[in-house]
Amino acid sequence: MVAGRFTLSYLFMSGAIGQGYATVSTDAGVSTDPSGYAEWVYLSPGNMNVYAMQNFGSVAINDQAIIAKSVIESFYGRPPKYSYWSGCSEGGRQALMLAQRYPTACEINAITEAVIASCDEEDGIADGLIVDPDACEFDPFSMVGKTFNCSDTGVEIQISHPAAMVANVTWSGPISANGKQIWYGMEKGTLLAGSDGYAAGIASIECSSNGNCTGQTGNSGAGWLQSTVLKDPSFNLTDLTLEGYSWLMHLSEVE
Numbered sequence: 001m002v003a004g005r006f007t008l009s010y011l012f013m014s015g016a017i018g019q020g021y022a023t024v025s026t027d028a029g030v031s032t033d034p035s036g037y038a039e040w041v042y043l044s045p046g047n048m049n050v051y052a053m054q055n056f057g058s059v060a061i062n063d064q065a066i067i068a069k070s071v072i073e074s075f076y077g078r079p080p081k082y083s084y085w086s087g088c089s090e091g092g093r094q095a096l097m098l099a100q101r102y103p104t105a106c107e108i109n110a111i112t113e114a115v116i117a118s119c120d121e122e123d124g125i126a127d128g129l130i131v132d133p134d135a136c137e138f139d140p141f142s143m144v145g146k147t148f149n150c151s152d153t154g155v156e157i158q159i160s161h162p163a164a165m166v167a168n169v170t171w172s173g174p175i176s177a178n179g180k181q182i183w184y185g186m187e188k189g190t191l192l193a194g195s196d197g198y199a200a201g202i203a204s205i206e207c208s209s210n211g212n213c214t215g216q217t218g219n220s221g222a223g224w225l226q227s228t229v230l231k232d233p234s235f236n237l238t239d240l241t242l243e244g245y246s247w248l249m250h251l252s253e254v255e
């Protein structure tokens with residue numbers, strides 16, 4: 001098993017280069033020997049190298065795309081208009097990981113536009129507002145796989161399953177580890193990903209011009225948990241589990 005940078009990747013890359021494309025491949029920082037799996041997958045016998053596994057699994061693949069787009073932009077003076085994925089075998093799994101792990105603000109905005117288009121006129125007036133969001137029956141998962149034109153970049157992209165998940169959980173509101181509703185959700189039609197110049201949506205995703213998109217923690221929610229519930233403003237919430245979050249929200253309510 002290899003991430004890339006071996007005979008077949010170079011073969012595919014040379015074909016694309018011949019047609020004028022800029023191409024990139026990565027070894028994900030691990031062995032390029034297809035039978036060299038055992039060399040890097042353990043830190044010591046029986047002890048998995050989780051970071052190397054994560055790099056191999058998805059992180060390096062996304063980093064590779066970001067770095068390549070950034071190099072292309074600095075060399076040609078503009079970002080690539082279209083980006084394509086090519087790979088076989090392991091490459092199929094990698095492509096699925098990329099699509100599943102890195103939804104973009106564009107997708108979230110497209111779902112928001114679709115729910116407004118679907119429920120706007122339920123009150124008889126087309127004004128871009130959903131007057132009764134609870135009566136709006138729109139399934140974000142019906143959007144998965146649909147292609148649309150991202151107005152931010154002018155590039156066509158498809159709505160991924162994780163993007164629909166983000167919309168669904170944000171509309172539902174947080175549910176605790178034992179299935180209890182912790183807090184209210186956002187009304188359908190809310191700008192989940194934030195808006196231009198004020199990207200403070202509840203499901204904010206910040207994308208730089210090189211296509212690096214990362215989820216942003218909502219400041220008020222995180223600050224509340226850190227400063228008032230944990231009483232430690234520097235507490236690192238990155239690895240908070242659903243159980244941990246449920247417990248903090250419970251403490252918040254009790255206090």
Ligand SMILES: *[C@@H]1O[C@H](CO)[C@@H](O)[C@H](O)[C@H]1NC(C)=O
Pocket residue numbers: 063066067212213214
């Ligand atoms: C992407 O953005 C995140 C957050 O700003 C940053 O930590 C990370 O280093 C960036 N990755 C790349 C490959 O530029």
Ligand SMILES: *[C@@H]1O[C@H](CO)[C@@H](O)[C@H](O)[C@H]1NC(C)=O
Pocket residue numbers: 149150151154155156
């Ligand atoms: C997408 O939108 C951009 C800008 O709004 C436009 O220039 C481009 O032609 C559109 N592309 C498609 C495929 O509709």
Ligand SMILES: *[C@@H]1O[C@H](CO)[C@@H](O)[C@H](O)[C@H]1NC(C)=O
Pocket residue numbers: 141168169172
């Ligand atoms: C979407 O949210 C609803 C309400 O919380 C939930 O019942 C449903 O299971 C969610 N769908 C998926 C596919 O997660």
Ligand SMILES: *[C@@H]1O[C@H](CO)[C@@H](O)[C@H](O)[C@H]1NC(C)=O
Pocket residue numbers: 236237238239
């Ligand atoms: C928070 O934790 C994450 C994951 O453990 C780590 O990558 C990050 O550097 C930490 N942030 C700070 C500010 O310490």
